Amino acid sequence: MGVILERLPGAVKGVPGAGVVLTTADVFIDWSRKYSLWPVTFGLACCAIEMMAAYASRFDFDRMGVMPRPSPRQADVMIIAGTVVKKMAEPIIRIYHQMPEPRFVISMGSCANCGGPYYDSYSVVKGVDRIIPVDVYVAGCPPRPEALFYAVLKLQEKVQKMRISKGAGATPQAEKGPRNVAA
Amino acid sequence: MNIESLVADLAAKVPGVVLAADPSYVKSYPTMRLSSAAYLLPAASFLKERGFDYLEIITAVDWLGPVSPEGYTRGGRNPHPFSAPEAPALVAVKNPAAAYKPAFDMLWCLANIPARARLLLRLEIPREDPAVPSLTGLFKAADWQEREVFDLLGVRFEGHPNLKKILTPDFLQGHPLRKDYVHVKDRYDE
Numbered sequence: 001m002g003v004i005l006e007r008l009p010g011a012v013k014g015v016p017g018a019g020v021v022l023t024t025a026d027v028f029i030d031w032s033r034k035y036s037l038w039p040v041t042f043g044l045a046c047c048a049i050e051m052m053a054a055y056a057s058r059f060d061f062d063r064m065g066v067m068p069r070p071s072p073r074q075a076d077v078m079i080i081a082g083t084v085v086k087k088m089a090e091p092i093i094r095i096y097h098q099m100p101e102p103r104f105v106i107s108m109g110s111c112a113n114c115g116g117p118y119y120d121s122y123s124v125v126k127g128v129d130r131i132i133p134v135d136v137y138v139a140g141c142p143p144r145p146e147a148l149f150y151a152v153l154k155l156q157e158k159v160q161k162m163r164i165s166k167g168a169g170a171t172p173q174a175e176k177g178p179r180n181v182a183a
Numbered sequence: 184m185n186i187e188s189l190v191a192d193l194a195a196k197v198p199g200v201v202l203a204a205d206p207s208y209v210k211s212y213p214t215m216r217l218s219s220a221a222y223l224l225p226a227a228s229f230l231k232e233r234g235f236d237y238l239e240i241i242t243a244v245d246w247l248g249p250v251s252p253e254g255y256t257r258g259g260r261n262p263h264p265f266s267a268p269e270a271p272a273l274v275a276v277k278n279p280a281a282a283y284k285p286a287f288d289m290l291w292c293l294a295n296i297p298a299r300a301r302l303l304l305r306l307e308i309p310r311e312d313p314a315v316p317s318l319t320g321l322f323k324a325a326d327w328q329e330r331e332v333f334d335l336l337g338v339r340f341e342g343h344p345n346l347k348k349i350l351t352p353d354f355l356q357g358h359p360l361r362k363d364y365v366h367v368k369d370r371y372d373e
Binding site for chain 1: 351355364369371372
């Protein structure tokens with residue numbers, strides 16, 4: 001309990017003499033949510049190799065609560081790791097909408113950010129943010145696992161700022177306003 | 184296996200097949216050039232009988248030559264992105280000796296795995312309404328490869344049971360590996 005009080009000064013109060021702490025629902029929900037960001041396994045190209053390395057023992061994202069899930073229905077975050085071709089755009093939209101809210105998207109690598117070296121191609125979507133809302137962009141071609149790690153930390157910061165008063169739960173999509181994903 | 188005798192046998196059996204000149208070679212594999220599409224099926228069935236029963240590759244080369252990039256959509260450079268595409272103009276060829284011509288150079292690669300031998304067949308066909316006989320009757324593997332060549336280069340394979348797009352999405356128009364391909368903007372472009 002001492003650790004909790006140290007880690008969350010101001011947000012959590014200990015009750016003297018009792019094994020109890022008091023905090024707000026916002027802090028408690030966000031705190032538990034940010035340490036269980038489960039990504040849906042979704043590798044599209046060579047960035048997926050770095051993503052797999054990030055999950056594996058050397059970088060070990062499990063210690064951040066990032067555990068890859070085989071189904072979008074169990075996942076909180078989708079890591080778009082690789083080139084998004086136009087033929088894959090529709091499955092991406094479908095998988096995104098199968099994830100329960102709140103859902104987040106990390107765009108990993110130059111291709112997912114803006115098309116990257118395939119910007120002139122006839123078959124590549126020029127950035128995954130043209131089809132689904134993106135929370136964190138990771139630069140690199142491909143980004144190292146450390147860069148993906150930083151993106152997860154940034155996403156955790158974002159999750160920690162979510163508030164029930166803003167519609168908890170709060171889909172990032174709802175906070176950003178409606179978006180025509182079919183356009 | 185003696186590849187020289189096989190090449191001689193093939194040339195004797197199918198008269199329209201000759202050993203190609205050096206520039207047509209792919210690496211150092213013996214390459215036979217067909218003088219007409221009618222010789223493809225006899226040559227392929229002869230080679231299949233002689234152990235070349237593995238169709239490795241079907242592909243084609245577009246020899247149209249360099250085209251102006253202006254016709255290709257990018258940003259806002261194309262003034263009429265949704266109008267029917269016009270073929271981009273050919274640009275001056277820096278090397279006049281280059282073999283640019285309005286033709287597809289078809290390539291079939293057959294392998295004989297026990298003999299560790301590989302033999303290539305080439306056939307030049309005009310770019311206008313290109314069509315060659317399908318090898319699906321001889322090799323099952325020809326099915327998807329011919330669909331791929333049809334999808335990306337627009338070569339029709341006569342006798343193919345199911346000649347339709349295999350790689351590009353349904354909304355993509357045209358054949359992207361053609362030199363004069365013009366991209367028509369679709370819903371995922373800006």
